[in-house]
Every structure is written in structure tokens, then in C-alpha cells.
Amino acid sequence: MTTKPVNVSEIYKNDKDLKKTDVEAIFDWVSKQPHLPEISEIQAILFLQSCYYSNELAKTTIDNYFTVKTLCPDIFGNRNPNNPSVKHAMNTVLMTVLPKLTPEGYATVFMRLIDCNPENYNFAHQIRNFDMAVLLYLHQNGPVKGMHLVFDMQGVVFGHLTRLSIVVMKKLLYYLQEAMPIRLRGLHYINAVPFIDKVLAMMKPFMKKELTEALHVHAESIESFYKFVPQNCLPEEYGGECERLDILHENIKCAINDNVSFFEYEESQTVDEKKRPGKPKNAGDFFGVEGTFKKLEVD
Template identity: 60%
Template sequence: MALNLVDVKSEYAKDKDLKEEDVKAFIEWVNKQPHLPEINEVQAILFLQSCYFRNEAAKAAIDTYFTVRTLCPDLFFERNPKNSPLKEGLDVTLFSVLPKLTPDGYSIIFMKLMDSNPDNYNFAMQLKYFDMVCMQYLHQQGTSKGHLIVLDMKGVVFGHLTKLGPLTMKKFLYYLQEAMPLRLKGLHYFNIVPFMDKILALMKPFMKKELMDMLYLHNTADDMTKFVPKDCLPQDYGGSVEPLNVLHEKVKSNLMQNVPFFEWEDKHSVDESRRQGKPKNVSDYFGVEGTFKKLELD
């Protein structure tokens, strides 16, 4: 099974703060936790680097990562891109890690609706797709000094807002902030919509201050050049990166060619019966689903 994981030698060469002895010690600790799956060197590097080599933070992150993924199968399992309904979901949105870094050395995770019909939009399916793109990229391309999430909201209509469930939003934002091995440096929305306040009202209860402080709203792509130079963006925005439609086809093709990677990831789950101490369940992290009030839409 070819996973095409990044060469760890290139990761050690990339960052002088990454020490092989720290990585080996981290792997040994994880593999001694009876409830966690065994990990490899690439996974250890991703979590240590994303936590700025703070060992205890990396331990908490990787435990949360595997636990949340296990407890939320709607977002993190059945991820074969050749199977429905995920296959159709890939046509709805573009999620791409763009090839050009910012002057700060940050990677850009770019998002854009390619099908603006809200009837075809499934929020949980799109979050699954986002995670697939990000995790495949991290495992196969390695670490980055930082990551910017950039969302073009053109094509988003009020019907999409009605698809954003509070519990699904809570699950995803918790995972993004507490578990994903990203060095998140900014969350940038542009071409913002008139009902952006309602979207933010849904998100803000689940956002820590650190994430709120890196949230930026821009009217156009030109307005965010301080953070994301136009040259780093696709040609559709005056940049030098391939056009959106070409990027979209490349992303879909890449996912289709990496089915073994997603099958490998799907095998990594937590065995709560073997956790030392009290086993975790969904309500420990997200409360009871019935306690979430329906989103009020004026």
C-alpha cells in the first residue's frame, strides 16, 4: 500500500528545532498508550512541529485528534473519494493547498464554492473533504511555518446558511483548534456576504480568543494583500497560480489516486475500553445533541 509519505530527512533538514530524539521519545509515549493507535515518524513530526515542540501540548493534541475522529464518524470516516455521496461532494467545493507560499513562508489553504446550488451542499461532507485535503497534504508534503485558511465567499447564498448545523460546527471548530496538526496563522474570508453576521453568530460561541484574533473579513481579494499577496492566488484573482477550474480537477484527481492513504487513516481509531481512566464519549466533548437549539434565521 503506497502512502507516499513525506521523506522525514527533509523535515529534519527544514527545521533545526526538530530533534530526532524528541520524535522517537514522542512515538514511544504514544505507542505505550493502550487506547491510541500506533503512529509513525511522520505523524510524530506533524504534531510536535504544529505544537511548537511543546511535548505536553503535542501529547494532548494527538490524543484529542484520534479521539475526536473516532467519536465523529460523520466527519472522519468512510472517506473513499470514489464512493457516493463523497464523490459528488467533491464537485461542490474547491479545497486546495496552493503551491506558492506567502512571504512569511505560510501555506495557503484555499476554499471556494464551485457549485452555488445549496441543494447540493452538505456541510458535514464538505468538512470531511476539507480534512482529507489537509491531512493528505500534511502527511505527503510535510510541515509549514504556518497555515492561512482563505475562503472566497462568492456564490454563497442564504440557503447555504440553513445547512450549517450548530453541533457539526462545534465539532469541527473544536477539532480545528485542539487537534489538527496545523500552525494556524489566519482565517481570511473575502467577498463577504450580507448575512456574514449570522454565520459568525453560529461560529463565535465555539471559537477561542486565539482564533477570533486571527479572523479577518475582506470585501475583495485586493483588500487582503497585506496578508496574502495577489501573486500567491489563482489567476482568477490576478495571481500566478493555476486557474480555479484547473486546481479543482487536480485536487479531485489527486484524492482519487490516494485511496490507500485514506484507507490507512481510517484504521486509526481510539479503543475507549483500553483508556486509562474514564472512557471518553461524544457528550464529554460536545454535550448532548438535543441541547443545541435550532439556529434562528430572521
């Protein structure tokens, strides 16, 4: 059964910083951008809230979001839950937003291998499935004050490292920092493997100072992680109050499979570069060698 979107009137009611006039201004701006698709009210709210209610920053983020998604179909395309690659990715990695918020009101995106065979791991497809799970959650629940991204490296072997791509890593980190409508509070690796330094070496050239400071590796003990996400917010296997991993896995698979129309709508929202005022953009503008990631340089 398709889940209905969150009641936007409740969002306005509960968020004193969110102004209807600001949302209307975003709609008006989008309508005057011939290259951009129409957006929904919940999308406008998510962009505004994630940008701390700055209209100008929200406009830039909206353009980045739809442009990157259009220019990177290798990552963000083929979102239909009936697509075999979506199903395969769901059966390889658990990616879900845990039901219990932290005391600060932050959501926790929890990721862990289900199938530990590196041959079955596709980095680009996992990013797509991560994006699908998070955006469906936001569509159903509305914005949250922040998000922790948590990857439990239990079962990760060196073969998984060889499945990573520096180009895909660039795209992921640009999207996380410049386009995705979330307030990213922390990026955590728990049960970190000995070769985590090699993963971080791929990531850090493309991380802004703020994300570098929000990156935490919990190698020796998970105890250090609890100050960010309390133990009671975690699945049962970690001593928490959430359901077991197998139940969480089935729940997210059902949620994604039951919302085909939502993902079809998302995938239809593309940028038409032929209609963009000024010079059209291409992947090289974001991910090429010359001038790439100037915005992401660490001071």
C-alpha cells in the same frame, strides 16, 4: 499514481528545532497508551511541529485528534475517495492547498463553491473533504510554518446558511483549535456576503481568543486580504500566478482519487475507549451541554 510521503530525513535537515529524540519520545508515549493507534513518523513530526515542539502539548493534541475523529464518524468517517459522498462533495466545493507559499512560508487553503445550489451542499461532508485535502498535503510535503484558511463566498446564498449545523460547527472549531496538526495563522472570508454576521454568530461562541483575533472578513474589497496572502500566491482568476480554478479543481480531485491507500490508513487509526486508562470518553465529554468547550471560552 499514489504519491509517496515526504522524505522525513529532509524535514530533520531543514528544521533545526525538530529533534529526533523528541519524535522518539512521542513514539514511546503512544506505545504506552493502549487506547491509541500506532502513528507514523511523519504524523509524530506534524504534531510536534504544530505544537511548537512541546512534547506535552503534542501528546494532548494527538489524543484529541484520534479521539475526536473516532467519536465523529459523521464528519471524519467514510474517507474512501470512491465513496459517492466524497465525490459529490468534491464536485460541490473546490478545497485545495495552493501550490505557492506566502513570503512567511505559510500555506493557503483555498475554498470556493463550484456548484452554487444549496441543496447540494453538505456541511459535514465538506469538513471531511477539507480535512482530507489538508492532511494529504501535509503527508506529501511535511509541516509548514502556518496556514491561512480562505473561503471565497462568491456564489453563497442564504440557502447555504440553512445547511449549516451548530453541532457540526462546534465539532469543526474544536478540531481546528485543539486537534488538527496545523499552525492556524488566519481564517479569511473574501467576497463576504451581507449575512456573514449570521455565520459568525454561530462560530464565535466556540472560538478561542487567538482564533477570534485571526478571523478576518474582507467584504468591501479583496485588497485588505493581500497583506496576509499576496495576490501572486492566488489563482489566475484573482490576478495570481497559480493555475486557474478549473485546473486546481481537477488537480485536487486527481490527488485524492490517487491516494485511496493513504485515506484507508487514516481511517483505520481509531481510538479504543475500552482500553483507555481511566474513564472512557464519549462525544458528550467534548460536545455535550454541561461543561462543553470550557477550554474554548474567550477571556
